Amino acid sequence: MRTSIATVCLSGTLVQKLHACAAAGFDGVEVFEPDLVTAPESPEEIRALAARLGLGLDLYQPFRDAEGVTEAELEDVLRRAQAKLELMSRLGMDTMLVCSNVGTASVDDDRHSADQLRRLGDLAGEYGVRLAYEALAWGRYVDDYRRAWRIVELADHPQVGTCLDSFHILSRGHDPAGIEEIPGEKVFFLQLADAPDLQMDVLSWSRHHRLFPGEGAFDLPGFLGHVLRTGYDGPLSLEVFNDTFRQTDPDRTARQALRSLRALESATAEALDRPTPGSADLLRLPAATSPAGVDFVEIKAEDTGAVEQLLEGLGFAFGGRHRSKQVRLWQSGRARVVLNEQLARGTEPALAAFGLQVEDPDATAERAALLMAPPVHRRTLAGEERLRAFVAPDGTEVYLSRGTDWVAEFEGGVPPSGESLVTGVDHVNLVQPWQHADEAVLFYSSVFGLAPQPSQEVAGPAGLVRSQVMRSADGAVRLPLNLLPIGRPWAPQHVAFDCADALAAARSARAGNVPLLPVPDNYYDDLAARFDLDPAMLAELRELGVLYDREPGGGEFLHFYTDTVGEVFWEVCERRGGYEGYGAPNAPVRLAAQAARHRFH
Structure with a gap:
């Protein structure tokens, strides 16, 4: 279907916005009136630029306070409308958004409003x-789409139809099923936006916190399905007011916006229970198959020696050197941890990539490309x-594998001695720049079908840290996305390994001289007050620097952290009794300790 976007969604001048929309691949735009008013270009120049860029000018908006007024006030409404209609002629536009009155309405009567819309329609x-x-x-x-449609019906004018906006309908909790009672030819325009709950x-909420589809809590595939069942065949347009965007x-925001529309089209096509007039035109992406697990994590640095020492202390075995690259494997x-020293001059150790095991890497890569x-x-x-790969919004590279055949390319490794304490990757914690956190949620949900979990906020020395976990249905892949306070200069990533016995792993790590993050005694005093722990267990936790959490259902979480090496640190954790969290109550302790260590090193 045709795609469109309101210029209010983007930063910059109107000319910059038009170029960004065209470069991203949109078919058209809604012209937000303040963008035109502040532009030095004439309407004719904007019209010509849009034509050169291949963009349709789909909607002029908004025209406010048009109905529900007195007869004397209507004369001024008609005067304003005529000026805007003449402007639209210069732009070559044929659809204008008329908003329900929020300020000057004094007559609460549908027939009165319909009569005034009819007169506007004549003009x-x-x-x-x-x-x-x-x-x-x-x-x-008028704050309900059903009442707006009733007024349009009463107006009974060929130039008067309705605009359906997902935010205005879903934010009020109105049932969108009634949309299907509206004839498609009278739905003149559709505006889409998501939002957090x-x-x-x-x-x-509307003016500051709207999101692109797939980034919030609204059921937009269901909403769009209702609209398509009317027979609507106009553009799918985004109208998102958001302070960050x-x-x-x-240019980046426009690409993010189009990605959201493409994902929405595909999700709607999958959700429709029967063909509709517009469903044949929906984009259908290759199916999103949930990844089966984390295949590897990759640390890149000029010198990865300190990381190797740490991994060896955690019980990892050297898996060999790559036959053709300056890369080593530890298992x-x-x-599996890949240490990459290629093209890394001056680089401190940092999480550069991770691999996910998927059923069909080629189909997943095709979906990601679309x-x-x-x-x-x-x-x-x-x-x-040859592993297919692409770049996540934060710059991390994500690789796809069906199995572990690539491991055979590493030579000279030694077999592990005894039973491994670390058994796998529990989660990969990715720090997100504040301006790209919503884009990351959309990326991992749309490409891999990971579901966002309820976000949490924890207190750190530099302010609140918001964490949004992206999780596969079976928990095989967990990606906490941490949005740090604006302006925080230092934010390491981390990888959490799972194990069957965190206390034994901590004891082994200390024996292997692994530099562990110190935990203050005050934490254990507080732990004794929070939970009725066995004194011997509490003493062992204190001695080993292991943190503890318990969920209301009884699930327990034991975990400890290493010191930070470069820009990455490691966590070892044990889940007991179905514990599903990430030790959030302990995060302030970890953040404070890391801040102190960073300050003095």
Whole structure:
């Protein structure tokens, strides 16, 4: 289907926004009036630029406070409307958004409002313009799409139809099923936005916290399905007011926006229970198959020697050197760490990539490409495994594998001695730049079908840290995305290994001289107050520097952290009794200890 986006979604000038939308691949735009008013270019120049870029000018918006007014006030409404209709003629546009009245309405009568829309329709008809009437969620009298449609029906004018906006409908909790009672030809325009589940006034929620589809809590595939069942065949358009998007690079935001629409189209096509007139035009992506686990993590640095010493102390075995690259492998159970010193001059150890095991790497890579994920190309010699890969929003490379054939390319490794304490990768914790956190949620949900879990906030020395976990249904892949306070200069990533006995692993790590993060005695005093722990166990936790948490259902979590090496640190954890969390109550202790260590080193 045709895709469109409101210029209010992006930062920059109107010309910059048009270029960004065209470069991303949108078919058209909604022109947000303030963007045009502040532009030095004439309407004719904007029209010509859009034509050169191949962009349709789909909707002019907004026209406010148009109905529910007195007869004397209507004269001013018609005067304003005529000026805007003449402007639209210069732009070559044929659809204008008319919002329900929020400020000047004084007559709460549907027939009165319908009559005034009819008179506006007569005027618009002289310019060949359609009026798409929308119920704002905070409209003074009209705040429900069903009432807006009733007024449009009463107006009974060929130039007057309705605009359906997912935010205005879903934020108020209105049932979108009634949309199917509206004839498709009278749905003049469709605006889509997602949003987080917040408890606040709807106007502030709308103006500051909308998100692109797939980044929030709304059921947009279900909503779009209702719209398509009407026979609507116009563009799928995004109207997202968001403080972050209005500060970030417009080219990147436009690509993020189109990715969200593509994912929404595919999800809607999958969710529709029967063909609809518009469903045949929906984009269908290759199926998203949930990854079966983390295949490996990759640390890149000019010198990875300190990481090797740490891994050896945790019980990892040297898995060999790559036959053609300056890369080494360390293994423990199903946990594999690749150490890469290629093209890393001046680089401190940092998490550069991780691999996910998927059923069909080629189909997943194709899905990622259609969702505009930049591909990764690495030199591969004949006979070597070619792993498909692409770049996540934070710059981390994500590799795809079906199995572990690539491990055979590492030579000279030693077999592990005895039973491995570390058995696999429990989760990979990825720090996200504040301006790209929502994009990361969309990326991992749309490409891999990972589901966002309820976000949590924990207190750190530099402010609150928000964590949003992306998780596969079976928990085989867990990716906590940490959004750190704006301006925080230092934010290491970390990898958490799972084990069957965290106390034994901590004891072994200390014997292997692994530098562990210190835990203050105050923490254990508080732990004794929070939980009725056996004194002997509490003493052992204190002695080994192991942290503890317990869920209401009885599940327990034991874990400890290493010191940070470069820009990465490691966690070893044990889950007991079905514990599903990540030790969030202990995060402030870890953050404070890391901040102190970083300050004095």
